[in-house]
Structures are given as C-alpha cells and as structure tokens.
Amino acid sequence: QKEVEQNSGPLSVPEGAIASLNCTYSDRVSQSFFWYRQYSGKSPELIMSIYSNGDKEDGRFTAQLNKASQYVSLLIRDSQPSDSATYLCAVGVQGAQKLVFGQGTRLTINP
Amino acid sequence: DTEVTQTPKHLVMGMTNKKSLKCEQHMGHRAMYWYKQKAKKPPELMFVYSYEKLSINESVPSRFSPECPNSSLLNLHLHALQPEDSALYLCASSHPTSGGSYEQYFGPGTRLTVT
Numbered sequence: 001q002k003e004v005e006q007n008s009g010p011l012s013v014p015e016g017a018i019a020s021l022n023c024t025y026s027d028r029v030s031q032s033f034f035w036y037r038q039y040s041g042k043s044p045e046l047i048m049s050i051y052s053n054g055d056k057e058d059g060r061f062t063a064q065l066n067k068a069s070q071y072v073s074l075l076i077r078d079s080q081p082s083d084s085a086t087y088l089c090a091v092g093v094q095g096a097q098k099l100v101f102g103q104g105t106r107l108t109i110n111p
Numbered sequence: 112d113t114e115v116t117q118t119p120k121h122l123v124m125g126m127t128n129k130k131s132l133k134c135e136q137h138m139g140h141r142a143m144y145w146y147k148q149k150a151k152k153p154p155e156l157m158f159v160y161s162y163e164k165l166s167i168n169e170s171v172p173s174r175f176s177p178e179c180p181n182s183s184l185l186n187l188h189l190h191a192l193q194p195e196d197s198a199l200y201l202c203a204s205s206h207p208t209s210g211g212s213y214e215q216y217f218g219p220g221t222r223l224t225v226t
Contacts, residue, residue, distance in 0.1 A: 043201055043217040101153035
C-alpha cells in the first residue's frame with residue numbers, strides 16, 4: 001500500500017482560476033508535510049511546509065492540513081501559466097528525517 | 112540562501128567506469144541526502160547523512176558508495192553501473208526547524224546516462 005497518494009492528473013485549470021491539489025497519507029504519526037514544485041527537467045523546489053492543522057498561506061499558495069482525515073491540500077489562487085508543473089506532496093517519516101513522496105500531480109494552466 | 116550545488120550537470124559513463132558525483136551546501140545544514148529520480152516518477156531516497164554519519168541506507172546496491180567528507184560536502188561514488196541506473200541524481204540538505212521537522216532543499220541534479 002502506498003504511503004502517500006496523489007491524483008496523477010493531468011489537472012487542467014484556466015488562467016486566473018484556483019487550482020486545488022490533494023494528497024492523502026497513511027502514517028498517522030507523521031507531523032510534517034511539504035509541497036514541492038518540479039518543472040520538467042528541473043529539480044524539486046520547496047514551496048510550502050505545514051505542521052499544524054488548518055491553513056497556511058504564502059502569497060498565492062495556501063496549504064491545508066487535516067490530520068484527523070490524513071489529508072493535505074495545496075490551493076493556488078490566480079493561477080498563472082508559469083504554475084504549470086508537477087506538484088509533489090511529501091510527508092516526513094522516521095522522525096521526519098525521511099520524506100515519502102506521492103507520485104505527483106501534473107498541473108497545466110491554460111491561458 | 113537555500114543553494115545546493117551539484118557537479119557535474121551531465122555525466123555519461125560506461126558500465127566499467129568509475130565516476131563520482133559531488134554535492135555542496137553552505138547553509139550550515141547538518142543532514143544531506145542522495146535521491147534517484149526516474150522520468151515521471153517521484154524522487155527515491157538512497158542515503159541520508161546526519162552530522163556526517165550515514166543514518167539511512169535504503170538498501171542501495173553496493174555499486175553506489177556515498178561519502179561525506181565534511182558537513183558541507185557529499186559525494187556519491189559510482190562503479191560498475193548498469194544501464195537501468197540512468198536517472199537524475201539529486202542531492203538535498205536540511206536542518207531541523209524549531210518544530211523538529213526537516214525542510215529539504217534540492218540541488219539541480221546530475222543527469223546520469225550509463226551506456
């Protein structure tokens with residue numbers, strides 16, 4: 001059984017709309033959660049980290065965590081074509097030193 | 112500054128060659144990682160060094176040999192690789208936050224092709 005699940009997409013969103021990316025995880029004791037953005041041919045870039053239940057906002061990005069439901073999401077407001085990338089959800093395990101990644105969701109923003 | 116550097120950017124090697132990948136960070140991070148990433152797949156953890164000691168080895172074949180000479184440098188020595196080892200090799204580093212979590216920052220990667 002996979003430890004971190006994401007819809008692989010592709011997810012297509014019109015420019016200016018809200019993109020919603022979802023992730024579920026199986027390890028109930030996990031305490032740290034991350035979203036990475038990866039452009040084609042590039043390395044993953046950390047865009048959000050969240051550790052407590054609720055919402056965390058950073059610019060156009062909002063991460064949401066619900067530990068009871070073992071669910072993490074990323075909202076991108078006012079989506080831009082430059083947001084087109086693969087978004088990787090990662091969960092910290094083994095004392096958070098190890099990250100387990102989901103398969104990634106490919107997001108396309110259509111002008 | 113959250114910069115992790117990796118050299119070389121690209122590497123082509125034969126199955127009998129010996130080569131090394133290098134990673135460097137100057138952020139004072141005390142944990143460093145090697146990942147392997149195949150196309151359209153997420154990064155796959157290989158090794159973790161914490162305070163210059165190997166703390167996690169994800170059952171990686173011995174043809175991959177990591178080394179951490181000091182807190183800023185991480186090497187991955189390659190020997191007798193197979194074509195299926197061709198991938199993007201990523202280095203990352205992290206430092207515990209006040210909450211005890213590790214935000215990992217990735218380098219640009221080395222694109223390895225084994226012929």
